[in-house]
Amino acid sequence: MLDIQNLHASVGGNEILRGVNLSVPAGEVHAIMGPNGSGKSTLAHVLAGRPGYEVTKGEVRYKGKDLLAMSPEERAREGVFLAFQYPVEISGVSNVYFLKAAANAIRKHRGQPELDAIDFLALVKEKAKVVAIDESLIKRPVNEGFSGGEKKRNEIFQMAVLDPALAILDETDSGLDIDALRIVAAGVNQLRSPERAMVLVTHYQRLLDYIVPDVVHVLLDGRIVRSGGKDLALELEKKGYEWLEAPAGSR
Amino acid sequence: MTTAAQAPTFPAEVVRWREEFDSFRAGLPREEPEWLRALRTTGMGAFEELGFPTTRQEDWRHTSVAPIARTSFRRAPTTASVADLAVLGSLDFGRAFARRQLVFVNGRYAPDLSSGTSADGVHLRSLREVLDREPQIVQPHLDRQASGPGRCFAALNSAFLDDGAFLSVPAGTVLTEPIHLVFLSAPGSQPTASHPRVLVWAGRKSQATIIESYGGPADAVYLTNAVSEITLEDGAVVDHYRLQRESARAFHVGTLCATQGRATRFASHAISLGASLSRLDIRQVFAGEGGECVLNGLFLGGDRQHMDTHTWVDHAQPHCSTRELYKGIVDDQARGVFVGRILVRPGAQKTDAIQTNKNLILSREALVDSLPQLEILADDVKCKHGSTTGQLDPLALFYLRSRGIGEDAARALLTYAFASDVVQRIGVEALRAGLTEHLQRRLPGPVDIKEAAV
Numbered sequence: 001m002l003d004i005q006n007l008h009a010s011v012g013g014n015e016i017l018r019g020v021n022l023s024v025p026a027g028e029v030h031a032i033m034g035p036n037g038s039g040k041s042t043l044a045h046v047l048a049g050r051p052g053y054e055v056t057k058g059e060v061r062y063k064g065k066d067l068l069a070m071s072p073e074e075r076a077r078e079g080v081f082l083a084f085q086y087p088v089e090i091s092g093v094s095n096v097y098f099l100k101a102a103a104n105a106i107r108k109h110r111g112q113p114e115l116d117a118i119d120f121l122a123l124v125k126e127k128a129k130v131v132a133i134d135e136s137l138i139k140r141p142v143n144e145g146f147s148g149g150e151k152k153r154n155e156i157f158q159m160a161v162l163d164p165a166l167a168i169l170d171e172t173d174s175g176l177d178i179d180a181l182r183i184v185a186a187g188v189n190q191l192r193s194p195e196r197a198m199v200l201v202t203h204y205q206r207l208l209d210y211i212v213p214d215v216v217h218v219l220l221d222g223r224i225v226r227s228g229g230k231d232l233a234l235e236l237e238k239k240g241y242e243w244l245e246a247p248a249g250s251r
Numbered sequence: 252m253t254t255a256a257q258a259p260t261f262p263a264e265v266v267r268w269r270e271e272f273d274s275f276r277a278g279l280p281r282e283e284p285e286w287l288r289a290l291r292t293t294g295m296g297a298f299e300e301l302g303f304p305t306t307r308q309e310d311w312r313h314t315s316v317a318p319i320a321r322t323s324f325r326r327a328p329t330t331a332s333v334a335d336l337a338v339l340g341s342l343d344f345g346r347a348f349a350r351r352q353l354v355f356v357n358g359r360y361a362p363d364l365s366s367g368t369s370a371d372g373v374h375l376r377s378l379r380e381v382l383d384r385e386p387q388i389v390q391p392h393l394d395r396q397a398s399g400p401g402r403c404f405a406a407l408n409s410a411f412l413d414d415g416a417f418l419s420v421p422a423g424t425v426l427t428e429p430i431h432l433v434f435l436s437a438p439g440s441q442p443t444a445s446h447p448r449v450l451v452w453a454g455r456k457s458q459a460t461i462i463e464s465y466g467g468p469a470d471a472v473y474l475t476n477a478v479s480e481i482t483l484e485d486g487a488v489v490d491h492y493r494l495q496r497e498s499a500r501a502f503h504v505g506t507l508c509a510t511q512g513r514a515t516r517f518a519s520h521a522i523s524l525g526a527s528l529s530r531l532d533i534r535q536v537f538a539g540e541g542g543e544c545v546l547n548g549l550f551l552g553g554d555r556q557h558m559d560t561h562t563w564v565d566h567a568q569p570h571c572s573t574r575e576l577y578k579g580i581v582d583d584q585a586r587g588v589f590v591g592r593i594l595v596r597p598g599a600q601k602t603d604a605i606q607t608n609k610n611l612i613l614s615r616e617a618l619v620d621s622l623p624q625l626e627i628l629a630d631d632v633k634c635k636h637g638s639t640t641g642q643l644d645p646l647a648l649f650y651l652r653s654r655g656i657g658e659d660a661a662r663a664l665l666t667y668a669f670a671s672d673v674v675q676r677i678g679v680e681a682l683r684a685g686l687t688e689h690l691q692r693r694l695p696g697p698v699d700i701k702e703a704a705v
Contacts, residue, residue, distance in 0.1 A: 050653075051645065071652070072652035072653050073656060082653050084650065084653075087650070088644070088650040090647055090664075090668055091668060091672070092667065092669070092672060093665075093667070093668045098651070102654035102655045105654075105660075109655070162654065162655070
């Protein structure tokens with residue numbers, strides 16, 4: 001599904017990713033852990049195509065295609081979804097219109113007929129159950145006045161509606177209390193499927209108690225320095241990141 | 252001749268306007284009252300003294316009226332061609348804003364194009380007709396607000412005072428339907444000028460909604476120099492809409508004055524879309540306690556349009572509130588100016604005023620000057636102001652695109668979102684819907700705004 005080879009990327013002239021190699025097959029959930037500043041969020045945003053995040057070297061294949069050659073909207077239409085750590089507030093545009101515009105752009109790209117308002121509302125109601133999102137939030141302006149937990153739920157709700165093949169969740173657990181975390185994690189778990197790959201970017205092991213990954217990777221100083229099973233996360237929780245020294249010559 | 256040598260020498264453009272004035276005055280009815288003649292003469296005299304403003308004057312620092320000064324405008328004919336009249340239908344976006352509508356062509360009342368006039372004690376008449384028949388009813392109100400030091404365009408309007416709209420709503424009368432005043436310019440081949448005047452008197456506890464529309468045929472060159480004066484007696488409620496859709500080569504100068512009595516509510520919604528050069532001055536005064544003033548504004552500039560809005564809010568009395576929200580969107584090489592002044596006079600305690608100006612710059616060459624000004628001379632007040640000018644938020648754009656929405660559509664959606672709160676505050680449904688559609692056409696990408704609205 002996703003194949004990253006020697007990916008180097010810079011933001012504002014600073015090299016953040018220094019040779020990432022990562023392969024995520026369909027049906028698997030991979031967690032990327034690492035301390036602050038290790039490049040986790042940068043990796044997530046580079047994969048989604050954020051302008052200003054400059055890839056200086058390397059290659060990313062997604063379903064065999066050159067992901068880096070695509071615009072952010074093309075990636076989304078091809079099935080890439082990024083759940084933002086800090087979802088953006090857009091006043092004056094309703095959540096439901098925003099989602100319908102997005103869903104229909106994706107459907108059009110796939111050669112499917114666009115959904116009318118009635119069909120779309122039915123879809124929305126069904127998917128709202130995934131994260132138990134209040135229907136009143138769906139009609140409100142995008143993320144405006146939402147609590148931190150509501151914003152994160154809204155991200156997962158969008159993911160449920162847009163039905164991506166590759167979902168990248170950037171610090172989805174940050175700012176959530178334990179109840180909200182349970183709900184969001186349950187939503188994500190419902191969306192696990194043999195056709196879908198997921199990349200969870202997280203600082204803490206806590207999220208992985210609820211969304212159990214198939215593989216855990218440790219990103220340090222812009223490179224993946226270790227990969228392992230879900231036990232690796234527990235080890236990191238106990239020992240911290242210090243014992244995993246960045247490999248020699250990484251700087 | 253010795254007298255000629257002693258006479259002050261005015262710049263050529265002022266002399267041209269004086270000649271125009273003399274010829275205009277010669278054609279006026281002979282039986283006009285003396286006060287009306289004096290009002291015009293005073294206006295012309297004030298204009299001669301002032302001349303056109305220069306950018307060295309503080310109030311005109313950001314706007315040069317040189318293109319107006321150097322153009323030789325004739326008085327407009329009072330007839331319009333069929334083609335001109337076709338414009339009429341488009342001025343309200345093809346929607347009838349109101350059943351009661353007075354139409355003015357080149358500043359002159361066009362009864363054949365108008366519908367619904369006076370009834371039930373409400374005067375809705377042409378100002379010319381009132382001046383001819385019952386000048387005494389407008390005398391107490393005419394030009395009590397618009398004139399003032401340095402106001403050269405208002406002075407010029409007074410000099411050429413001839414026709415316009417007169418609305419008077421008796422005490423206790425509530426007009427549930429809006430009244431639409433349409434000012435159509437139809438200049439023909441030469442640049443022309445019109446100086447329409449609107450006079451509104453809202454009696455005690457009366458209510459009215461007034462829409463003023465300004466426009467003309469595409470590419471026509473003309474000057475509209477409009478003055479509106481609104482008086483709200485105690486307890487009156489007036490919603491005022493101003494839709495400026497002049498031709499792309501026109502000049503528009505507008506002055507809107509409102510004086511609010513005790514416990515009144517005045518809301519002004521000013522939408523500026525047209526003209527190559529436009530300037531709007533809104534001057535409001537609280538003359539009684541407990542008044543409420545709402546100023547909403549939106550300007551949308553493209554090409555090389557220059558759009559300037561100045562607002563003055565005068566908290567001369569205690570316990571009054573102001574909510575001001577002005578938004579500007581500029582594209583291409585357009586330039587916007589917002590100068591908003593709120594004065595809280597000594598003794599105007601418990602004043603509650605919020606002024607917000609936000610501007611969106613869509614291109615590298617567009618520019619907005621924003622100068623919010625609060626002058627507070629009372630101590631027990633709540634006042635704040637804020638001003639932001641910037642481009643579309645790149646992170647918001649990325650957020651939309653990361654969901655599959657194309658870049659153009661994302662830009663359009665965010666631009667619409669920026670304007671939406673001003674648009675949503677428009678209470679006249681036909682106007683709000685028409686403006687929404689218009690925005691949709693002017694926005695850069697495919698987006699169905701009607702659905703996007705919250």
